[in-house]
Amino acid sequence: MSSLYAIAAVTTVLKDLLNNGLIDGDVATAVSDNVVVSSLPPNRIPGGNGEERSQLNLFLYRVTPNSGWRNAGLPARDHSGHPLGRDPLVVDLHYLLTAYGADELHAEILLGYGMQLLHETPVIPREQIDTSLASPGLLDDAADLPPTLRAIAGSALSQQVEQIKITPADISVEDLSKLWTSFQAPFRPSAGYHISAVMIESRRPPARGLPVRARNLTAIPFQRPTITRLLSQPDATTEASPHAPILPGNILLIRGRDLTGEQTHLRIGNRTYTPPPDNLGETEILFTIPDDLPAGLHPLSVFHEVTFGDPPVTRPSAESNPVALVLRPQFQRLPDDSYDLTVTDLEIDGSTVITGLLSARVSPGVRRRQRVELVLNEYDPPATRTARRLVYDANPPVIPEDEEETEMVAFPIRNLPVATYLLRIRVDGAESPLVHSTDPAEPGYVQPRISLGP
Incomplete structure (x- = not known):
């Protein structure tokens, strides 16, 4: 993961990539000027009255959350809102590459060359990041560097899981007009780029629970009960029928498979009932409708519980599909x-x-x-x-x-x-x-x- 200086480190790497490309391509000869690569807001770049010089400017104008990594991690907070883990901040960067020219066609030459350099580098290699952030003698003589460069050099940008990718961004004329209006600077030819993804590691230490004193594992078969049918009978001597109304005091016959477990219960609405052991079977359960159940529609399900641990603790293990129980008044x-x-x-x-x-x-x-x-x-x-x-x-x-x-x-x-x-x-x-x-x-x-x- 990168540190909180990762965004500045990305800008530094992109500047170094453009600067080295311009030097290697001898672009200064074509424009008859020393080309400068900057990362300033457009309104802070001198221009007009013959003061404009040939340069490329890389300006970070927007930062957005990365949609791919946004929900990739486990929940970082518990039910009370307290932090649990070190969920990283993953963002995408949006840059505007702008060319300035001291003379006619200089801006077009610089913009074309800069766009070609970024086109040829869709993914920034980790070695190039290390080279840009740790130039020869940087680590051995870091004390002589300004504090800003020393902090950026320790950003660990090359060590993050996701590599830095460069993608051209299609910015409409309307959006460009809005951007330059907000810059309050004269319009210059520009190209947009989308940089993905920068992973910033949280500085908050993760919450740690107490160490495990003893491990207690219990293996139980995965046996989920299934209800297939509900039948009703007025008493034990009458045959159950799926068409008979379910009335208070009737015997409810629940049919299905894998209905019994170590402890078998019925959940009807928000009430829990435990049928007698003699009324439990793998394929059917007999249950007398209790007097405290109100008339109306109730969801009914069969659920199992198991007891294990030291001291023993009863825990839920499986629950059936819910079915509709319509208790009719009379x-x-x-x-x-x-x-x-x-x-x-x-x-x-x-x-x-x-x-x-x-x-x-x-x-x-x-x-x-x-x-x-x-x-x-x-x-x-x-x-x-x-x-x-x-x-x-x-x-x-x-x-x-x-x-x-x-x-x-x-x-x-x-x-x-x-x-x-x-x-x-x-x-x-x-x-x-x-x-x-x-x-x-x-x-x-x-x-x-x-x-x-x-």
Whole structure:
């Protein structure tokens, strides 16, 4: 890696490359003048009134991050923002090579020769960098050098991993005009060059952890569980079906492969459950839906944990693909097997229910910030028209502060035609199931339903 003097070192090497090329090519004879290679801002170069001399100027006008190396290193900071490593600063340099002439055509000769020299050196050899920064006697008599040259000589530019590459840059007329306007100097013929990449090593010492006192390695097979299907059964005597709704208290049958590990758990939303060992198998897991799981859509996955180390520590090892578990709410029933539904404050005007309040007891209970809706579908409508369908939002549930949920939900209804309706409750998008008729003479859904009228 290079030191913080690397940018100045690149400018010095490029100046030396141009200067040596002009001397070897005897360009001074063609322009009848001693050619100078400088690296000054254009507004500091004398010009006009016969004071301009023949020279090449190399000006660094822009520095940009190198996109290739920007994300190559490991994270240099921890979660608290403290530095961890010595992530280098890698930048690209943008130069403007400008030619000045004391006489006619001198600027064109110098610019053409300078561009040819840089064209013939697309990559600067490391030996040439060492030669430019450490001329004969430099290291032995470094004390006689100015402080700036001594610092540049120790930049270690030739030791960086990436070699210095020179690429011509296409600068539009508009961009050139903006540059020279900002320079506040008379325009001169120029060529742009892109130098990549300069790697500046961080001076901040890396953070070091405590030395490893003992090594404790545990090899475990890479066995990722996979869930392929979810089935539901009301009880252990009923056959599981992929079409049966998943309701509170049902038995959930999770099918897949490699489902069991040293310690097997289920993750449903942000809750973790551990099925009994007798319900675990390589291809299926039986799990009873708990009462504390709210209705709605939940991601479900199987994950394994292993315990190792001294002292023993439990760590996660593998987790399955997540699948969608839709826990559907349901209306609770009374001892006579009817649904716990109550209609109060009913106001009817002819064939229309003006206002009313329908209360229902549901399972699982409704929690705060859950969206609850009542869906009404007209039961057995006349053949001359389609069935009516209406949706009502529930009143905000009244939940005591010391409780998490409530089973009683109230729905204000208004402007509802007098009729018999099938009822469904929708909680966070999950709808309660309807009961299908087993009588061939009365096909379709038959329950739960309610008659609203006089």
